[in-house]
Amino acid sequence: MELIYTIKKVLxxxxxxxxxxxxxxxxLIGNGIGFSKKKGxxxxxxxxxxxxxxxxxxxxxxxxxxxxxxxxxxxQAINDAIRDIQEKLDLPVHEHIHIxxxxxxxxxxxxxxxxxxxxxxxxxxxxLLYPKEFKIAEEVVNDLNKKLDVHLPRSxxxxxxxxxxxxxxxxxxxxxNQHSQLITKLVHVxxxxxxxxxxxxxxxxxxxxSHLRRVIDRVIDDDRVDVHEKLASVLKKEYPVCYNLSWKLxxxxxxAIHKPIPEAEIVYITIHLQRLTNx
Numbered sequence: 001m002e003l004i005y006t007i008k009k010v011l012x013x014x015x016x017x018x019x020x021x022x023x024x025x026x027x028l029i030g031n032g033i034g035f036s037k038k039k040g041x042x043x044x045x046x047x048x049x050x051x052x053x054x055x056x057x058x059x060x061x062x063x064x065x066x067x068x069x070x071x072x073x074x075x076q077a078i079n080d081a082i083r084d085i086q087e088k089l090d091l092p093v094h095e096h097i098h099i100x101x102x103x104x105x106x107x108x109x110x111x112x113x114x115x116x117x118x119x120x121x122x123x124x125x126x127x128l129l130y131p132k133e134f135k136i137a138e139e140v141v142n143d144l145n146k147k148l149d150v151h152l153p154r155s156x157x158x159x160x161x162x163x164x165x166x167x168x169x170x171x172x173x174x175x176x177n178q179h180s181q182l183i184t185k186l187v188h189v190x191x192x193x194x195x196x197x198x199x200x201x202x203x204x205x206x207x208x209x210s211h212l213r214r215v216i217d218r219v220i221d222d223d224r225v226d227v228h229e230k231l232a233s234v235l236k237k238e239y240p241v242c243y244n245l246s247w248k249l250x251x252x253x254x255x256a257i258h259k260p261i262p263e264a265e266i267v268y269i270t271i272h273l274q275r276l277t278n279x
Contacts, residue, residue: 097167120155
């Protein structure tokens with residue numbers, strides 16, 4: 001069904017404020033959508049391919065404020081990047097990414113121009129936690145560097161990865177950062193309790209971090225996994241140290257996210273811990 005909009009204001013060649021047939025206000029973002037347009041002109045959403053719509057009033061207000069301070073070339077490059085992100089993931093992205101990513105990249109470019117560099121100590125862990133988003137973020141940063149003739153450092157790939165994951169998972173950056181810090185804490189506990197030093201470049205570390213992240217995601221989403229009772233009994237008997245440590249890790253996760261964790265997760269964490277002790 002074709003939707004018809006009336007232009008209320010052209011913010012730039014690629015961003016317009018419109019009212020819908022129900023008189024609700026929206027911001028439409030798309031290549032050339034505002035070119036040669038004026039107040040009162042009519043648009044249909046089928047005239048332009050891949051138009052983003054900002055429906056939320058708060059998001060609209062923030063985006064309008066942002067456009068006053070950010071070079072239109074940067075805005076367009078980021079809109080192109082968001083379109084690429086959506087296509088590569090084949091998932092809808094939350095509209096807040098337009099504000100969050102535009103604000104972040106504009107500030108990052110300003111820092112680079114001033115000779116400042118923000119270190120990202122969690123870059124490697126971010127790549128392990130969100131490999132698909134990290135790969136896309138790497139392409140985004142490389143494309144922005146070429147299009148805008150800037151030199152965003154590799155550390156930005158990690159930050160852009162978190163923005164992408166936030167947009168597709170519809171979880172706040174604050175929540176995602178808290179979960180990343182929680183996983184770091186869990187790894188420290190594992191190293192301390194098992195008296196091991198885990199090689200952060202090893203496949204075992206990658207598997208462990210990835211598994212802990214999936215545990216947290218499943219618990220938050222109330223997504224349960226099944227486990228055979230006999231397997232749980234064998235692991236408890238054969239690997240009591242790892243099994244008891246799994247219980248401790250689960251308690252830490254429960255305290256952090258305030259949700260119960262099924263015993264099946266303890267079993268699978270035990271298996272990963274046992275792999276580590278065999279190294």
